[in-house]
Amino acid sequence: MGNCGHESHGDGIYDVVGIGFGPSNLSLAIALEECQAGDPARSLSVAFFERQPEFGWHRNMLLPDTTMQISFLKDLATFRNPVSRYSFVAYLHETRRLSQFVNNQDFFPTRQEFHQYLEWAAAGFADRVSYGAEVTALRLPRDAGPGPAPYVELEVRCVGAAAPTVVRARNVAVSTGLVPRMPEGVARDERVWHSSEFLERFGRLNPDDLKNVAVVGAGQSAAEIARFLHDALPHAQVSAIVPSYGYSVADDTPFANQVFDPGAVNDYYFGSDRTREAFWRYHRNTNYSVVDDEVIRDLHRRSYDETVRNARRLHFLNLTRVNDVQRLGNVTRVLLDSLLDGVPRELEVDALVFATGYDAMEPTALLGELDRYCLRDASGRHRVAREYRLVTTPDLACGIYLQGGTEHSHGLTSSLLSNIAVRSGEIAQSVLRADTPAPSGDPGAGGPDTAHPAPLPHGSR
Ligand SMILES: Cc1cc2nc3c(=O)[nH]c(=O)nc-3n(C[C@H](O)[C@H](O)[C@H](O)COP(=O)(O)OP(=O)(O)OC[C@H]3O[C@@H](n4cnc5c(N)ncnc54)[C@H](O)[C@@H]3O)c2cc1C
Structure with a gap:
């Protein structure tokens, strides 16, 4: 889909709209497709908006000989679905490089090669992505009746279009990436x-x-x-x-690397203030x-x-x-x-x-008038449920999910690739649970509800 000419089916409201189409939302596109495949009765309408003219992952840093800082197995899908057709191994197989890659005996592909892999995977979703399309604002539906808003409106500016397009969504995944500092x-x-x-x-x-x-x-x-x-x-x-x-x-030695394991998200999220502070104190030097x-x-x-x-x-x-x-x-x-x-x-x-370096993703400006319905912790940070959904007042029945900007609640992997396959699966499952109540108070989580001293990281990659 090269422009804003989307077709949402049924009532004209998308089930999921993704803002940004970098690796995180690409991984979500895969997870949504694969999670629905097990349940043919469900067929979600999905659209992604990406402001770049085509798919690109940190193109300006694709320097010769630079390598990934994660294993090729931490691709878009494998940790969630080891038999995904969007795995890095599937990509190697399709490009007839699998034997040669294995003979290379290296866990860390070049960034050039990983970029090619991401482009290959993104091409599989061309019908669901608008490039040259920037989401500039979110808002409540203009024609909203009484009661909780079941969907939100997004204003999208498309290259070449005279006026912005308005898109409606029951769930939104914000994944706009790091901000250069x-x-x-x-x-x-x-x-x-x-x-x-x-x-x-x-x-x-x-x-x-x-x-x-x-x-x-x-x-x-x-x-x-x-x-x-x-x-x-x-x-x-x-x-x-x-x-x-x-x-x-x-430090990418094996024990330190455990902080990037999917299981570390629970340890961080459900841990105490002291737990989270220890993560940062001892393991900043992993990233x-x-x-x-x-x-x-x-x-x-x-x-x-x-x-x-x-x-x-x-x-x-x-x-x-x-x-x-x-x-x-x-x-x-x-x-x-x-x-x-x-x-x-x-x-x-x-x-x-x-x-x-970069500042972490901060969705406040994009959320615009919706931000006042999003609850914050004692330190003023967004409260985020375990499934990466913003905790809102009952005024919003729709789901707003964050892929990035959750260092304070979910820990070190928030802005990294390490956990995107599993995270995307958790978001997809949450969206698919049609009866998910809006998390207006978070069960048992010390995480987002409590103030804690973990510093907001400023990665200087
Ligand atoms: C040079 C470099 C190398 C890195 N290498 C690694 C690595 O090896 N391993 C690792 O784990 N992490 C690495 N990182 C961290 C990096 O954050 C992740 O690799 C990854 O980019 C995160 O994916 P993302 O989709 O969340 O964000 P991004 O890749 O930043 O994608 C966000 C996308 O959203 C788009 N966008 C932003 N705002 C809007 C809007 N309003 N409307 C529409 N589109 C919008 C952007 O154009 C962009 O394409 C690296 C970072 C850098 C800078």
Whole structure:
């Protein structure tokens, strides 16, 4: 479906509308299809709206040789349905690469390959997805009668359409993804970029004009971009501005990795405040502001090699922060603050990349007038039932589900791929339970109902 020309059957109200069609809602599309397959009597009408012109998963960070940070088995479906026709193994089988992949003896495909897999799976749902279609607002039905609203209206702006389309849905899955974060006061432009726009921006400039470049950050994206720039610009000085003393390694050892298991969601959700606080305290380093061992070693090897050859062009400015950014024509002046000696420094660069992470999905703005029906905990965060459904007042009988933005209630996997197969299955089952009462108070969950000190993470991937 290339535009907003949807057909919902029956009463013109979709059973499920998904906002965004990244891996989370793609996984939900699969789960809905597979869960209904067991019950031919049920046939849900489903539509997804994606603002990108075509399917794309962090396209601007599909750098050569970058690998996934999860096993290929944590694909869109396998953990929920090991015999799904949308598994990564099914994709390999169809593309006749299964033997070769296995002979590679590597759990972690490249991001390029995983992207191809996601595109392949997304193609199976082309009849249910509108691309170039941005959902701009949710609201109560204009013609709502008395009593709880059984559906909501979504305003969708489609590329090329003169006016927004209004779509009606009994259930909504919000999955709009992480939000790029820049340091306060720093504006993006054609020479100052966030990592989320990296390849597109880089491709617009002539590499010969890039003689001095810098990347800011201590996470995986920062390290990957430093390595990419070092390869792609063999004539250039590459500076890595690192706020820490050096890159820290991502802990993906077996016991630590258990925090991404489906079972960890229950432990987090039903745990006490102290449980949740311990998750963050002990296991932040599985995902936030950390770098894969292999990338760290590669960068260090390059740096050492340059020292041996006395030909340094890869520079690490550690314990250093950006104080200000000034633009002078094509040159960008970066004012730096060193925590080592306190001496302010300046760096003049032709391009500056902020790999300064992302904020978690926050649905308040999109929910608009519906937000006042969504209950919040003592810390002001949305209360979310175990099945990822927003807890609302009885005024809303429809389901609003979150895929992302539930770090406070469901834990570390909220913005990651690790648990999307199982999470999507739980949401699909909840939607399919036609008699699900609106969760206006949450049974037995210490999770969303109580205030707790778990910090909202700011992943700096
Ligand atoms: C470079 C990078 C690499 C990563 N690698 C990994 C990894 O290896 N393993 C892992 O577990 N996690 C990884 N992550 C974390 C990442 O969050 C997940 O990989 C994944 O993208 C989550 O899927 P999602 O569908 O929830 O969000 P997204 O992939 O961000 O998809 C959200 C979609 O919603 C669309 N959208 C947003 N607003 C609207 C709107 N109003 N209307 C319509 N459409 C809208 C967006 O265009 C986007 O396509 C990575 C993140 C980055 C940035």
